[in-house]
Amino acid sequence: MSLRLPSEIVVERFLPTARAMLATELHDRGFTQKEVADRLGLTQAAVSKYLRGDVTVEDRFAEDERMAATVEAIAEGFADGSMDGYEALSELLDLVRVFEDRGPICAVHEEEMPALDGLGCDLCVRGTDDAVLAEREALAAVRRAARRIANEPGMAEHVPNVGTNVGTAVPDAADPTDVAAVPGRLQAVNGRVVLPADPEFGASQRVAETIRAATAVDPETRGALNLATSEGLLAAARDRGIDPLAFDADYEERGERLRERFRDRGAVPRVAYHEGAFGIEPVTYVFGETATEAAALAVDLAESARTE
Template identity: 65%
Template sequence: MSLVLPEEIVVERLLPTLRVELARDLSDRGLTQADIADGLGVTQAAVSNYLSGDPAVEERFVEDERFQRTVERIGAGFADGSMDGYEALAETMELVRAFEDRGPICAVHEAEMPALEGLGCDLCVRGADKALSEERQVLANVRKATRRLQDIEGAARFIPSVGTNVGMALPDPADPTDVAAVPGRVIAVRGRVTVPANPEFGASEHVANAVLAATAADPTVRGALNVATDDQLLAAAREAGHDPLLVDAEADAHERFATAFAEHGGVPPVVYHRGAYGVEPITYVFGPSAIDAVARLGELVGRAIGPADGDGPGE
């Protein structure tokens, strides 16, 4: 496991790049190498290398407009004497804070430490607080759930035309931004489940509505996914002891679940509708987490298609 601190990215990648670009800017403004070295706090030999050598720079920083504006402000301030070292430091710190808030530093950090990829990490900005820890756990849960969905033999045949999504809510969610799901949805390609991206909060509408209604009715139910409504799958659910609950396809998405759960007296593991004009028939599988919901689907798919069943959806 690689362990890279964000401060390392700042010291080893951002600051060297900033010095190179500042040296070039100041040179263009007519300052001597000695003056540039004095302003940047480096040797004249280092400045010479910045200007005539081939110093390594991080292009993700250089190409960012915020970086370019910072270089221009500091360069202009140094050149005309209107900015001292304290003010230049303040400008630099402001750039670092901006870049650490899901900016280029985060992109470089994720490349250096792949364990952070897809987590929407706010560790630099917010610290290791409880809310951040819960967000990480939910994102990790959804990510693992999608991987397990890919491993379910025969799952692709139950992916609806509109795509599938896998979602999980934070504790006490308020709206869809508190539900993590896959941007762009999960699809079936050549008989295989394909996941287009890592999960993010606020990436789903339909599954988020289902999860929010479920969690409101039962706080222990925070995960769900949607698949195509299929009679074999519904029969498998009944065989497994889950009595699928039929809901109105034409009702408002959140209202349909909230009303059904209130009337049912809880959240059943499987909820489905038969579709309507322009609305594809969809079945929702719920669980305490996204992983639990996918595991439940895996059980149902195994019962529905059997070890040697065909490839088409049930009728």
């Protein structure tokens, strides 16, 4: 009996197909061969080989709509700067898991190792670990949100002196370690927003406290970020039909007081703010289902504030 591991199918069949498709997609978008090589971690000679079609492409992978969609999403992300290598790898790994779950990788594996035929890939698929998946999604949401804030022109003027942080909680977050945020916070430096590190769980006490206050009232609101309070931002929110909620700036028992304010409102607002106190800088929180959604609204409000 031939003995083949699914990882061999990934390396020998899936990876060359993915690289060939990505090289072609990036080249079609105007990337030079050197730029493609840098993005994919290949030599320029290897990229030239992929572009010439001098590799064996597995049609069962290349013709799958999920493969085409993933390749297009990665190429678009590389082109507009919204995706880095870490996220591209995450997208490909997710696709591999899908293909291994009674998908085309499973089909090729059964073909090359007939003893597996009819076993339903039970050797490879053990079910989804929901907790791990939720953590990965929370970290990904914070990465996207932080990069959105850092890459958006003009956002530096809305970063408070204490810095901006963005966070996303996993479902049923019990304490700050269940909230992903950016260690060290995003800081404004020479008119730019600097992202100091990749997100981690337990990296922000204040944002975690605010998000957990929100989830206590609305479990679907698991993302938030903080900006400097300004009339421009609050006016932009009101122009969109958002009624910003004012709350007390004091830190003592802030989480519980926020819960009470949210319950009094009957919902978690998209925008909540305080005007500061002695030793406490005025801060506005923008909420969303994830940090990514909160960041999109924050950027929209900042753009409107600049044009008013």
